[in-house]
Amino acid sequence: MREDDAPEARQEPRGARRAGGGGSRLDRWVDAYAQRTRGMTASEIRALFAVASRPEVVSLAGGMPFLSALPLDVVGEALARLVAERGTVALQYGSGQGDPDLREKIIDVMAPQQVNAHPDDVVVTTGSQQALDLVTRIFVDPGDVVLAEAPSYVGALGVFRAYQADVVHVPLDDDGLVPEALEAALERLAAAGRRVKLLYTVPNHHNPAGVTLSAERRPRIVEIARRYRVLVLEDDPYGLLGFDGDPLPSLHSRDPESVVYLGSFSKTFAPGFRVGWAVAPHAVREKLVLASEAAILCPSAFSQLAVATYLEDHDWKHQVGVFRDLYRERAGATLDALADMVPTARWTTPHGGFYVWVTLPDGLDATAMLPRAVTERVAYVPGTAFYADGHGRQSLRLSYCYPTSDRIREGIRRLATVIEAETELLTTFGPAGRPRPSGASHPGLASPGPDLT
Amino acid sequence: MREDDAPEARQEPRGARRAGGGGSRLDRWVDAYAQRTRGMTASEIRALFAVASRPEVVSLAGGMPFLSALPLDVVGEALARLVAERGTVALQYGSGQGDPDLREKIIDVMAPQQVNAHPDDVVVTTGSQQALDLVTRIFVDPGDVVLAEAPSYVGALGVFRAYQADVVHVPLDDDGLVPEALEAALERLAAAGRRVKLLYTVPNHHNPAGVTLSAERRPRIVEIARRYRVLVLEDDPYGLLGFDGDPLPSLHSRDPESVVYLGSFSKTFAPGFRVGWAVAPHAVREKLVLASEAAILCPSAFSQLAVATYLEDHDWKHQVGVFRDLYRERAGATLDALADMVPTARWTTPHGGFYVWVTLPDGLDATAMLPRAVTERVAYVPGTAFYADGHGRQSLRLSYCYPTSDRIREGIRRLATVIEAETELLTTFGPAGRPRPSGASHPGLASPGPDLT
Numbered sequence: 001m002r003e004d005d006a007p008e009a010r011q012e013p014r015g016a017r018r019a020g021g022g023g024s025r026l027d028r029w030v031d032a033y034a035q036r037t038r039g040m041t042a043s044e045i046r047a048l049f050a051v052a053s054r055p056e057v058v059s060l061a062g063g064m065p066f067l068s069a070l071p072l073d074v075v076g077e078a079l080a081r082l083v084a085e086r087g088t089v090a091l092q093y094g095s096g097q098g099d100p101d102l103r104e105k106i107i108d109v110m111a112p113q114q115v116n117a118h119p120d121d122v123v124v125t126t127g128s129q130q131a132l133d134l135v136t137r138i139f140v141d142p143g144d145v146v147l148a149e150a151p152s153y154v155g156a157l158g159v160f161r162a163y164q165a166d167v168v169h170v171p172l173d174d175d176g177l178v179p180e181a182l183e184a185a186l187e188r189l190a191a192a193g194r195r196v197k198l199l200y201t202v203p204n205h206h207n208p209a210g211v212t213l214s215a216e217r218r219p220r221i222v223e224i225a226r227r228y229r230v231l232v233l234e235d236d237p238y239g240l241l242g243f244d245g246d247p248l249p250s251l252h253s254r255d256p257e258s259v260v261y262l263g264s265f266s267k268t269f270a271p272g273f274r275v276g277w278a279v280a281p282h283a284v285r286e287k288l289v290l291a292s293e294a295a296i297l298c299p300s301a302f303s304q305l306a307v308a309t310y311l312e313d314h315d316w317k318h319q320v321g322v323f324r325d326l327y328r329e330r331a332g333a334t335l336d337a338l339a340d341m342v343p344t345a346r347w348t349t350p351h352g353g354f355y356v357w358v359t360l361p362d363g364l365d366a367t368a369m370l371p372r373a374v375t376e377r378v379a380y381v382p383g384t385a386f387y388a389d390g391h392g393r394q395s396l397r398l399s400y401c402y403p404t405s406d407r408i409r410e411g412i413r414r415l416a417t418v419i420e421a422e423t424e425l426l427t428t429f430g431p432a433g434r435p436r437p438s439g440a441s442h443p444g445l446a447s448p449g450p451d452l453t
Numbered sequence: 454m455r456e457d458d459a460p461e462a463r464q465e466p467r468g469a470r471r472a473g474g475g476g477s478r479l480d481r482w483v484d485a486y487a488q489r490t491r492g493m494t495a496s497e498i499r500a501l502f503a504v505a506s507r508p509e510v511v512s513l514a515g516g517m518p519f520l521s522a523l524p525l526d527v528v529g530e531a532l533a534r535l536v537a538e539r540g541t542v543a544l545q546y547g548s549g550q551g552d553p554d555l556r557e558k559i560i561d562v563m564a565p566q567q568v569n570a571h572p573d574d575v576v577v578t579t580g581s582q583q584a585l586d587l588v589t590r591i592f593v594d595p596g597d598v599v600l601a602e603a604p605s606y607v608g609a610l611g612v613f614r615a616y617q618a619d620v621v622h623v624p625l626d627d628d629g630l631v632p633e634a635l636e637a638a639l640e641r642l643a644a645a646g647r648r649v650k651l652l653y654t655v656p657n658h659h660n661p662a663g664v665t666l667s668a669e670r671r672p673r674i675v676e677i678a679r680r681y682r683v684l685v686l687e688d689d690p691y692g693l694l695g696f697d698g699d700p701l702p703s704l705h706s707r708d709p710e711s712v713v714y715l716g717s718f719s720k721t722f723a724p725g726f727r728v729g730w731a732v733a734p735h736a737v738r739e740k741l742v743l744a745s746e747a748a749i750l751c752p753s754a755f756s757q758l759a760v761a762t763y764l765e766d767h768d769w770k771h772q773v774g775v776f777r778d779l780y781r782e783r784a785g786a787t788l789d790a791l792a793d794m795v796p797t798a799r800w801t802t803p804h805g806g807f808y809v810w811v812t813l814p815d816g817l818d819a820t821a822m823l824p825r826a827v828t829e830r831v832a833y834v835p836g837t838a839f840y841a842d843g844h845g846r847q848s849l850r851l852s853y854c855y856p857t858s859d860r861i862r863e864g865i866r867r868l869a870t871v872i873e874a875e876t877e878l879l880t881t882f883g884p885a886g887r888p889r890p891s892g893a894s895h896p897g898l899a900s901p902g903p904d905l906t
Binding site for chain 1: 480485488493520525545650684724734736746750753
């Protein structure tokens with residue numbers, strides 16, 4: 001079927017779209033959407049990322065793991081055996097909570113972070129994104145407050161927005177979420193009579209900030225949340241990808257009744273299966289299962305058995321080590337290139353994971369600069385994507401997980417050119433030459449799309 | 454880890470659960486759940502179905518396709534090739550809307566139902582259950598009305614409940630949804646000032662009723678919905694599984710701007726991949742993609758490429774024919790056995806799909822009878838599961854998709870014994886001996902679990 005045969009091409013004359021709105025003028029259903037749908041609009045940077053996916057662009061934007069490091073032949077053969085030998089189970093409906101064998105194996109995967117749980121406490125989800133959705137679904141009424149780090153994972157902000165939560169950001173520094181700031185925020189919100197339902201945190205190798213919550217702060221964070229009766233949502237996709245030594249004990253290990261722990265195979269094995277999980281207190285877990293059954297009936301049996309087979313047959317810990325070495329080298333290349341070529345900026349020093357958080361020289365605006373960067377064939381995610389409140393314009397996230405070290409250096413060389421040009425413009429014309437949208441425009445309210453995870 | 458080491462075993466003394474409530478007395482979060490979570494309780498029949506899954510029980514309850522009819526070796530080899538040759542794509546994140554190649558192939562799959570669409574109109578979902586969830590998410594505010602057939606698919610009722618919709622049932626008969634009844638309901642609701650957002654319907658080989666909407670009624674249903682400005686949600690997992698002749702034209706084909714069409718590979722290929730889809734008007738489709746990205750980031754690339762590979766390499770139409778022949782034979786066995794052994798009941802005559810809807814003799818209660826049936830080693834789903842308003846006690850759903858014809862006959866023989874015994878009890882003690890819960894108990898509000906699809 002040709003593009004111009006499509007019903008919308010026939011029925012919507014050119015220019016009929018309502019400027020700025022999510023629906024077109026001819027959307028017959030524009031008055032029928034739910035309240036929660038009003039904030040759902042595609043971000044302006046979405047179009048840019050379509051350009052950024054061209055091969056000539058060095059993308060330091062996406063959070064895609066480097067899958068060429070996987071033994072694809074071995075994985076393929078294992079899947080063929082799985083279907084031939086256990087196909088009537090692997091291709092069938094399964095339990096809403098997830099495959100019992102996989103849930104047992106997940107207990108082992110979490111051992112380094114000291115998440116002590118029983119397989120009954122685990123709910124398998126369609127990526128840990130679905131776990132985020134389900135936890136928010138069962139806890140958050142419109143107008144409830146969710147606390148999140150400043151900055152915070154863009155995909156989590158999207159979920160909180162979808163359930164009409166008010167996100168209140170709490171500062172982090174090089175040691176992660178700041179306990180004093182958390183307590184101050186909770187006190188302020190309590191005084192204002194606000195209901196705080198969740199504290200969302202990525203303690204290990206933070207997305208996007210690249211920092212890790214220190215061992216000293218972990219018990220304090222849990223204690224404060226517990227005192228204010230706020231459930232901690234501990235999102236830990238990068239826990240096993242630390243460059244030096246063992247992971248720190250999870251927040252969950254301090255108080256399993258106060259924490260829902262989220263894990264994922266997307267960064268340690270492969271995101272294409274969409275297998276993540278939640279570990280939750282008993283009563284919460286029961287509700288998560290019911291909510292998941294309403295949302296998807298059951299997670300993919302095939303994906304779950306594929307992951308279980310991989311964990312069983314393959315030395316997955318060695319493979320995680322391979323990924324870790326690869327990402328360590330690329331992080332080093334990123335930090336060296338920044339030091340060599342962008343000395344006027346500041347950045348965090350990741351000890352694991354995928355990301356460096358870069359703060360530009362005063363007066364520069366990473367959101368406004370992005371089209372210029374893409375023209376220079378380098379892409380990043382502007383900091384505003386990671387705030388629900390319009391902050392973050394001076395910052396950006398660099399991902400070093402996917403491009404090779406050479407490409408990373410080339411990308412940062414291009415970025416340095418752009419920053420230099422922007423700085424010159426600023427010196428010549430002053431900050432007045434570059435108008436900033438007001439905080440009220442809430443750029444965080446737009447969905448930047450899944451390629452930014 | 455042993456069961457009694459689990460945190461909840463340590464912290465929750467026996468008997469501490471609050472009777473009847475969803476949370477236990479010691480659920481620290483019992484006051485923190487969202488409004489929408491209050492109705493989420495596990496159904497009482499859930500425990501029964503754990504028993505019913507024992508091999509000695511003939512289960513006429515589940516809607517599991519008969520996967521032994523698939524060429525598992527061939528499927529397995531194709532997946533091995535997929536990973537070896539395209540693993541870095543198949544195991545990676547993908548687009549929120551779904552793989553473009555699969556979306557093109559879906560257009561062909563829908564051709565027999567005359568769903569005329571462009572690949573851009575298709576959103577791939579984690580089973581069509583997720584599509585149900587997403588459509589409800591973007592349209593339904595708490596208290597909005599959703600119209601559904603009486604009876605209706607249990608999984609859809611679960612979604613509507615999760616979004617706090619008020620489900621209003623509209624009668625169907627042997628020709629499907631009754632247009633006059635639809636119009637009367639809409640008029641009544643309009644007069645009462647109620648906001649009706651969706652008409653949910655399964656026009657082909659209805660789950661659970663086993664009937665098909667007649668050709669004559671199809672344009673009338675669409676016209677009425679359009680006149681009252683109600684979006685039609687056409688759920689069509691069984692459309693290709695008709696026993697005689699071509700499928701009737703979809704409701705979508707009458708007015709693509711008024712209908713969201715849902716399809717699934719769960720019944721024509723395999724549910725274990727969890728691949729379904731929605732075809733929606735342009736503006737609606739955009740919002741579905743944004744909602745899906747918030748819910749799961751993107752559907753499984755692996756599952757999508759697995760299905761696309763199967764459609765490409767394999768004569769999938771022939772395979773659908775194999776399934777169709779198999780289910781035709783089993784439907785015949787079911788109807789014959791009912792005529793032979795349960796002459797006091799009435800039932801529908803399916804011309805495709807998986808289900809027969811049986812109405813018991815007056816005075817009998819399928820919900821109350823279920824424990825007795827399971828004791829006699831036969832399981833079904835009581836009719837109450839398919840109503841949001843407590844109706845359906847005199848009816849039950851039989852699924853003939855999974856057991857062989859011999860097992861079906863044996864199951865119905867056992868069922869006949871139970872019905873006979875119940876009828877005798879009724880004759881001896883009268884209906885007063887069997888108290889009926891009032892309609893206010895809303896058994897439909899409990900989730901019966903995913904094994905009932």
